[in-house]
Amino acid sequence: MNFSILGTGSYLPEPVLTNDDLSKIVETSDEWITQRIGVKARHISHTDTNVDMAVKAAEAALESAGIKPEELDLIIASTISGDTVSPGTGCMVQARIGASCPAFDLAAACCGFLFAMETAAGFAARGFRHILVVSSERTSGITDWADRSTCCIFGDGAGAVVLGPGEGLLASRFITKGNDQIINIPTNYDGSPWYRNETKKTRIFMNGRATYKFAVMALSDNVRAVIEQAGLTPEEIDWVLPHQANLRIIQEASRRLPEIADEKFCVNIDRCGNTSSASIPILLDETVRAGKLKRGDRFVMAAFGSGLSAGAMVMRY
Numbered sequence: 001m002n003f004s005i006l007g008t009g010s011y012l013p014e015p016v017l018t019n020d021d022l023s024k025i026v027e028t029s030d031e032w033i034t035q036r037i038g039v040k041a042r043h044i045s046h047t048d049t050n051v052d053m054a055v056k057a058a059e060a061a062l063e064s065a066g067i068k069p070e071e072l073d074l075i076i077a078s079t080i081s082g083d084t085v086s087p088g089t090g091c092m093v094q095a096r097i098g099a100s101c102p103a104f105d106l107a108a109a110c111c112g113f114l115f116a117m118e119t120a121a122g123f124a125a126r127g128f129r130h131i132l133v134v135s136s137e138r139t140s141g142i143t144d145w146a147d148r149s150t151c152c153i154f155g156d157g158a159g160a161v162v163l164g165p166g167e168g169l170l171a172s173r174f175i176t177k178g179n180d181q182i183i184n185i186p187t188n189y190d191g192s193p194w195y196r197n198e199t200k201k202t203r204i205f206m207n208g209r210a211t212y213k214f215a216v217m218a219l220s221d222n223v224r225a226v227i228e229q230a231g232l233t234p235e236e237i238d239w240v241l242p243h244q245a246n247l248r249i250i251q252e253a254s255r256r257l258p259e260i261a262d263e264k265f266c267v268n269i270d271r272c273g274n275t276s277s278a279s280i281p282i283l284l285d286e287t288v289r290a291g292k293l294k295r296g297d298r299f300v301m302a303a304f305g306s307g308l309s310a311g312a313m314v315m316r317y
Helices: 030-036 050-065 089-097 108-123 210-228 247-255 276-291
Strands: 003-011 016-017 040-044 075-078 105-106 130-140 156-165 169-179 239-242 298-305 307-316
Touching: 003 050, 003 239, 003 276, 016 276, 040 108, 040 156, 040 298, 050 089, 050 130, 050 156, 075 089, 075 108, 089 105, 089 130, 105 108, 108 130, 108 156, 108 169, 108 276, 108 298, 108 307, 156 276, 156 298, 210 247, 210 298, 210 307, 239 247, 239 276, 276 298
Parallel strands: 075 105, 075 130, 239 298
Antiparallel strands: 003 156, 016 040, 130 156, 169 307, 298 307
């Protein structure tokens, strides 16, 4: 049994932090950030928790799908910035929306949403009818705001989809090349009086040059491979929804895929920044609600990030 996307939802907290605002707390400028990353502004949570954002995105997706919380058979949440180690975001979403189904979290950084979708496909094959996949990230809480190479990139937000019976999933592809030298978010174990190893703050560390090289190759190669796996040609793809990590990465991947018109690559990084695993579902919801992505359209979702991992999925909406 396959699945289709029945509904989408997203949530972006207020206020908006512009590049000019950011230049007041770290040595940077709107020109520097725009040229190197493509971000003009990002949403930063002042009061919304990770769960708050996940709940709001989930409720919007349920309303869009016309599905009640009690009809859900499973909730999968993806996040690397949960409010608590335990209970997980998925469990708290279940409680807050009034569902009674099993729920759990999945952590795969920026690829989290696609890994969660692939996991959902396995449950759908076993007969689970209605599955909520929700990705929520409050990366502002794990960002080093004194490091201009990373703090300019990230933002907060959540996105969600409700899946139901259908034939929407056409192909998927995932890779992992284990590496903690390029992107790393350490866990601080300083609570143990016996632990003797050096501990670091739970902050995002990133080698920008190495990340760029991996991301461009992973994005362009995976998109081409998964389209072929689906038995399609690049020209038959209506939209590409890439992870919003860096505008230059997306542009370079587009250049390496000349068969797909530039305008088919959807972008919101200028307004949202990099929201990690929430990036693609937020973009998906915006594309649907703008009337661009229509029923029957074939689209590719592609992500890359810490792990190092990358994934791509071809779907019919």
